[in-house]
Amino acid sequence: MNLSQTTVSRALNGYPEVSAETRRRVAEMADQLGYAPNSQARRLATGRSMAIGHVIPRSIHEMMNPIFLEFIAGAGETYSRHGYDMMLSVVDDAHEEDAYRQIASRKKADGVIIHGPANDERRHLLLKKLNLPFVVHGRIPGAEAETSWIDMNNRRAFERATNLLLDLGHTRIALLNGLEHMDFAHRRRRGFEDALAGRGLSADPALMRSADMTEPYGCENAVAMLKGDNPPTAFLVSSMISAIGVARGIGQCGLKTGKDVSIITHDDALSFLPNCGEVPIFTCTRSSVRYAGQKAAELLLAMIADPTAKPASLHMDAELIIGQSTGPAPVRES
Amino acid sequence: MNLSQTTVSRALNGYPEVSAETRRRVAEMADQLGYAPNSQARRLATGRSMAIGHVIPRSIHEMMNPIFLEFIAGAGETYSRHGYDMMLSVVDDAHEEDAYRQIASRKKADGVIIHGPANDERRHLLLKKLNLPFVVHGRIPGAEAETSWIDMNNRRAFERATNLLLDLGHTRIALLNGLEHMDFAHRRRRGFEDALAGRGLSADPALMRSADMTEPYGCENAVAMLKGDNPPTAFLVSSMISAIGVARGIGQCGLKTGKDVSIITHDDALSFLPNCGEVPIFTCTRSSVRYAGQKAAELLLAMIADPTAKPASLHMDAELIIGQSTGPAPVRES
DNA sequence: TTGGCCATCCAAACCGCTTTGGATTTGGCT
DNA sequence: AGCCAAATCCAAAGCGGTTTGGATGGCCAA
Numbered sequence: 001m002n003l004s005q006t007t008v009s010r011a012l013n014g015y016p017e018v019s020a021e022t023r024r025r026v027a028e029m030a031d032q033l034g035y036a037p038n039s040q041a042r043r044l045a046t047g048r049s050m051a052i053g054h055v056i057p058r059s060i061h062e063m064m065n066p067i068f069l070e071f072i073a074g075a076g077e078t079y080s081r082h083g084y085d086m087m088l089s090v091v092d093d094a095h096e097e098d099a100y101r102q103i104a105s106r107k108k109a110d111g112v113i114i115h116g117p118a119n120d121e122r123r124h125l126l127l128k129k130l131n132l133p134f135v136v137h138g139r140i141p142g143a144e145a146e147t148s149w150i151d152m153n154n155r156r157a158f159e160r161a162t163n164l165l166l167d168l169g170h171t172r173i174a175l176l177n178g179l180e181h182m183d184f185a186h187r188r189r190r191g192f193e194d195a196l197a198g199r200g201l202s203a204d205p206a207l208m209r210s211a212d213m214t215e216p217y218g219c220e221n222a223v224a225m226l227k228g229d230n231p232p233t234a235f236l237v238s239s240m241i242s243a244i245g246v247a248r249g250i251g252q253c254g255l256k257t258g259k260d261v262s263i264i265t266h267d268d269a270l271s272f273l274p275n276c277g278e279v280p281i282f283t284c285t286r287s288s289v290r291y292a293g294q295k296a297a298e299l300l301l302a303m304i305a306d307p308t309a310k311p312a313s314l315h316m317d318a319e320l321i322i323g324q325s326t327g328p329a330p331v332r333e334s
Numbered sequence: 335m336n337l338s339q340t341t342v343s344r345a346l347n348g349y350p351e352v353s354a355e356t357r358r359r360v361a362e363m364a365d366q367l368g369y370a371p372n373s374q375a376r377r378l379a380t381g382r383s384m385a386i387g388h389v390i391p392r393s394i395h396e397m398m399n400p401i402f403l404e405f406i407a408g409a410g411e412t413y414s415r416h417g418y419d420m421m422l423s424v425v426d427d428a429h430e431e432d433a434y435r436q437i438a439s440r441k442k443a444d445g446v447i448i449h450g451p452a453n454d455e456r457r458h459l460l461l462k463k464l465n466l467p468f469v470v471h472g473r474i475p476g477a478e479a480e481t482s483w484i485d486m487n488n489r490r491a492f493e494r495a496t497n498l499l500l501d502l503g504h505t506r507i508a509l510l511n512g513l514e515h516m517d518f519a520h521r522r523r524r525g526f527e528d529a530l531a532g533r534g535l536s537a538d539p540a541l542m543r544s545a546d547m548t549e550p551y552g553c554e555n556a557v558a559m560l561k562g563d564n565p566p567t568a569f570l571v572s573s574m575i576s577a578i579g580v581a582r583g584i585g586q587c588g589l590k591t592g593k594d595v596s597i598i599t600h601d602d603a604l605s606f607l608p609n610c611g612e613v614p615i616f617t618c619t620r621s622s623v624r625y626a627g628q629k630a631a632e633l634l635l636a637m638i639a640d641p642t643a644k645p646a647s648l649h650m651d652a653e654l655i656i657g658q659s660t661g662p663a664p665v666r667e668s
Numbered sequence: 669t670t671g672g673c674c675a676t677c678c679a680a681a682c683c684g685c686t687t688t689g690g691a692t693t694t695g696g697c698t
Numbered sequence: 699a700g701c702c703a704a705a706t707c708c709a710a711a712g713c714g715g716t717t718t719g720g721a722t723g724g725c726c727a728a
Contacts, residue, residue, distance in 0.1 A: 004708045009686060019706065036439040040377040041684035044713050049374060051421075058411060065606045069403035076424025077392060080433075085442065087385075088420045090410025099414075105370040108419065214606050215578065216615070241606060244549065244578055251585040272399045272548050272575060281550070338678045343716060353676065375714035378683050 051085040053109035074293025104130035157285040157318035158191030169329035174207040174232035218245025234262040263325040280323035287318040387443035408627025438464035491619040491652035492525030503663035508541040508566035552579025568596040614657035621652040
């Protein structure tokens with residue numbers, strides 16, 4: 001070959017100051033020798049780490065669940081398409097801040113994604129101080145205008161779902177929500193309450209729950225409510241997994257889902273929990289979290305490419321899809 | 335301060351050639367200035383990338399499921415405890431090999447974990463050629479002795495589960511397995527068949543399925559089999575998610591799980607699908623995949639620390655836990 | 669006092685790339 | 699032929715650490 005390091009670098013990185021012929025030869029050689037530039041060296045030289053960080057607290061709750069993985073998968077596709085790496089840090093809850101600080105001070109990533117914002121979110125303040133670009137999956141209450149985020153319209157989705165149930169004649173509607181200190185759950189609850197209020201009804205606290213969205217959570221609460229007096233005729237559930245539990249609970253009570261008791265669930269379109277077919281099992285509000293991951297990544301990469309740009313966000317509406325789990329409210333026996 | 339770069343480096347990295355007093359001052363200053371060594375530079379200088387790679391094909395199948403996330407979470411804990419980063423690459427199935435090659439040639443990671451080995455696995459050959467340390471989550475048929483791996487005893491778990499059902503009087507047992515081109519599913523099937531053979535029975539192909547372990551997969555096949563002639567009285571299922579589907583299917587047929595029809599499922603101890611309590615919902619073979627992740631990471635880090643060491647592996651037995659979903663075979667009506 | 673030996677600390681080389689600022693060659697035009 | 703701009707290519711200076719091979723100074727035995 002006999003070419004300088006400079007030329008090889010330029011050839012490989014697509015700079016124009018190199019003839020097509022030379023570029024071809026370099027590429028060929030590199031290919032033949034299995035050469036690829038050492039990424040640490042390149043990162044050091046360019047000052048960009050070409051990686052996006054995701055900090056996930058170890059605690060077993062909402063976060064550490066399949067929804068998160070699906071999001072990650074979506075984001076990961078976008079990253080690799082743009083030559084970025086994805087860095088996951090699993091940390092003790094107590095060390096979450098440290099993790100962000102380290103990413104910033106050691107330059108481990110060019111940006112991060114904030115997962116699962118809470119009502120009293122603070123991470124964005126730290127990241128701003130650290131000057132680390134970020135995108136929020138969800139929204140930070142009170143910081144919507146000054147941050148980039150991607151979120152579905154949780155309030156509206158649950159408002160529409162509730163309205164559908166009301167239209168079907170249901171008035172005793174239970175809400176099995178996620179943890180309401182999380183922003184998304186908080187909004188969903190508001191949508192639920194708004195819809196009820198729109199019909200002059202008000203939510204019955206006895207029919208509302210807020211917890212980690214496991215399967216047993218759905219089942220146990222469904223059974224408890226159905227066996228109580230003045231039971232609900234419909235359930236609005238925050239996740240497919242819990243909805244499956246609710247369906248099980250309904251079955252345990254000797255009732256039929258979609259006939260005696262209706263269910264609407266939010267469906268994140270998880271690959272292992274398909275809820276499709278001509279008539280899906282569950283009536284649902286659906287929004288692909290994988291797609292959200294892709295878009296969040298795009299937003300973040302754009303921010304990194306142009307740090308002067310204004311914050312950009314994406315607000316998506318969930319589809320309301322009719323499945324087998326809803327029907328008219330049963331006529332009151334009395 | 336007025337200390338040389340050398341001294342600072344040594345102080346921070348715990349070398350002995352620096353006085354306690356100086357070390358203290360350096361640490362204090364670093365802390366105060368929020369200084370931490372740039373990781374790219376350090377990596378370049380040391381030649382170690384201090385990261386472990388996980389390549390996950392984008393395809394939506396077994397892999398891209400919650401089990402994977404739980405494993406990742408376990409591994410991630412170990413990594414961060416040892417100062418390693420976790421690098422995830424989500425790639426097109428067709429580019430999986432490329433991803434490994436890149437990791438090796440660009441020195442993106444010091445080692446990788448192979449997920450979901452198949453019956454005709456080849457990745458380990460590539461990695462050996464690339465001289466990239468790796469640990470297999472699962473086992474590679476025919477390469478058990480020459481690779482490091484961590485796996486549960488799939489065959490034995492399913493053999494024991496089958497024997498339990500046989501002891502309860504079940505003879506028509508259905509197997510809803512994962513994709514049998516995957517090693518783990520293959521072994522589970524063997525366990526099932528071995529147990530039957532041990533009693534002079536043989537598996538009925540009409541009662542065996544192999545597919546992605548979704549919820550509907552469980553439900554649909556349960557219904558189909560139960561409505562067919564000569565229906566099974568018990569189901570052996572490869573995942574909790576499908577087992578939930580099976581339970582739903584049983585309900586749809588107007589039957590009672592644990593009474594009319596028994597279920598034993600494998601339980602990976604996923605956080606969002608707890609199957610515990612005094613008497614768990616499902617009788618199961620249980621093995622924590624999160625723990626497997628921790629151990630796999632430890633194995634890999636040890637390999638990296640001492641490249642001359644012989645391959646080490648960990649073979650874990652699953653617990654067989656009695657829950658509510660099993661009971662004696664119903665007496666045959668005839 | 670003097671030499672020797674630690675305990676400390678430091679200057680400089682190096683890790684493998686990108687990028688800057690020239691140097692050299694080529695080719696078109698007058 | 700002579701000149702200039704464009705096209706190529708290259709040497710060397712970083713990037714921010716770690717590591718090597720001494721220097722320096724203090725302390726103790728001879």
